[in-house]
Amino acid sequence: MLFNSPQFLFLFLPATYVGFWSLQGSRRRHVWLTLTGYVFYACWNYRFCALMAFSTLVSYLAGLGFLRWTDARRRRLCLIVPVAVDLSLLAAFKYANFGLASLSSVVAAFGGSLPHGPLHILLPIGISFYTFHTITYIVDCYRGDVRPTRDFFEFASYVSFFAQLVAGPIARFRQVESDFEGLGRADRGAGLERGWSFFTIGMLKKVLIADTIAAVIDPALRNVAALSSLDAWLCVLGYTYQLYFDFSGYSDMAVGLGLLFGIRLPQNFDSPYMAASPAEFWRRWHISLSTILRDYLYIPLGGNRGSVWTTCRNILITMALGGLWHGANWTFVFWGCYHGALLLLYRLGARYWDRFPRPLGWAGTFVSVVLGWLFFRSTDFAMAREWLERMFVLHSGIPIPGRVVLIAAIAIAAAFAHFGPNSFQLRHEWRPAVALLLAALFGTSLLIILGGRPTPFLYFQF
């Protein structure tokens, strides 16, 4: 069930909302949110509910273990076993076939072949997100950054909270703990205006901008070899904005939904395309993931405390794994390494780079990021190579259908992304005329949703 689907808007959301606010007390509301979270998840594939329940139970028990035991050995066991279980599930469901395919290529290069072909494994939607919820909880409990909860449904409702379940933001337990604890005292009116405002803005970003761009570039990218150079550039620029408006739109909707239920989810995007350096970009893009990678991978690896060499190694490992987290494909790994290389170059030359006028630093960063998205969007390296070749060697071709719409959408998206405030910079107190305009645009989005086929959010596949 997608946030931009009629089932969600007209059935699931009203029922969940009414049920939630008609129940009194934290306990009942935790149970209700857990239940609705599983219903939400079951709409994709009910069989995978058991997997999420298992992951939740293992992490919850680990939390109880931390409460019970104080000796280092047992506490380490409570850390290693559940994290290993969670990572094994992720590896089995998301990366098993990728590993097999890669191994098969290596074996084939030496003239051999593997006895087993690809396994028939379905990827449970959102597994990358809820696994990170549970892992960060376990690690935070181990480090003493968070006190483990004894209330199973408080924890289960945190893991299965439908707003953040399948595509983030990856709110750490410590970031939302007080809201989940105080659900019984939550005030329905407190988050109403901001909640609907966030939700509306997210919906407009997704349906009116991201989907409009997707409607033009998706068919065009099915045959990259036929693109003219102009269209190849338009497609990569279009995808740059599509991804941002799609994912930040989803995050805004999630934040808005959280507020409607008294839960403040963290900011996930802080105008990333205004960044003037690669390091700044990663402080602004998918903040919940990049901070997790920093706190749970980069810093434990040693961060920048060692030599230049170890810092370089740590950055590259972190970014390569960050890339792999996005999908079981070498193009994602390459994209991660590419950003790792950008971060390294910036790290080595920051004192020169930062002396540039800000517009120059911004332009350099933006072009680098755009080129990176080309690999992120490509299904394989052959497509990426063809696309790059189309961009940098002059090619003519038949204009793609919808080029005018694409240019207009890119112009609007660019104006908002580079010059407008982001959702968290807005006060969300609209003058009636603006509220009316936003409501009218929301109505238009509803019409599009009703008439078309809801398009999945790009980050669902990760």
Next chain:
Amino acid sequence: MNDKPSAARRLTLGKAIPMLLALTFVSELALRCIPLEEFAFRSHEALLDPDPRRDGPYLPGRSYRNERTYGDLAGLGNLPALRQYRRETFTTDAWGFRNPPSSRPEVPAAILIGDSFGVATGVEDRETLPAALGRLWGRGVYNASGMRKGDEAERIRAIARRLGIRGGLVIHEFLERQDVPVPPSAKFPEPPPDAGRAFSDRLKRVWATSRLRILAERIDRRMQDGRIVPNSYRSEVVLERLRNGAEILFSPIEIEVWRHRRSVDASHWRRMQAEIGKDGLRLVVLLVPVKYDVYGPLLEPPASQSTPGAEHLERLEASLVDAGVPVVNLKAVFRELAREGLPRGRYLYWRDDTHWNALGLEIAAQELVRAIPDPASPR
């Protein structure tokens, strides 16, 4: 001075968006008071009945008339330029099957079962297979096509008893695209009724018949004209050109199925023959080729005929003959007549539809009558 702010000044998103959602929901409910016929572009969408308790697939006792209906493929692919507009009158009986009130008082001599080809969507009531057979045989034929899933033989016997048919003929129209049914056995028992599936189907039907959705979809399709905005529906169909230069649409699923070798086990029909034989009913299977099988060789360039699935109907026919089940295979005669009719622009299937047209139906009826001159007496 009045301190109360006006309604406009009180407007906030926190009120406007829930109101908008509620208003949309109410509009949806209100629009349901208008018959679906006013919104649908063809009979199948207009009259389809979600109630699984009825035998027939359509709303009972209804008559749908559309002066400008067009093909399912032109609709699916959002290709208005390829629509072949035609008139359709579609009448259902008290059990939800397509049977206009008959002028013949006598008991029907035959029952037709099958899929949408048997129902004959997209043609007039007088052009359906039962109507054409009725004219040729001079005896009524009852159209029970689109029967709900379940034990077909049992349902046929129930219909025959209801109509008072004894010793008549049962024609099973079987489209090449369908998978050969497997009779229930110890290994594959009849699946129990699935309440969850039934509920989900019902929900889907409720959504499919949403007037608001249909209206919104029309706007969406109009916008996706393929010039200003790319037509995302285009990939739902395959557009080819015939040797005479005319454009023709196919269903990609139909092409895919036609290419693959599939089972031709006739035991389902052998069992059905035995079951209905208990009431003196006789079975004949009418094998109908898919459009791609008939027009594939007439495309420019012609479709390859050396695929593993190309001989499916011939294999199935042989299997039925071996099993002692009477069979009429339309493939050869359809291919021949399609080739002959091409220069004159005479087709057996709608070019914008998966289904056959009135000419195709007439030919099918003639072939059946040639094979079985009298439905009342055994061959």
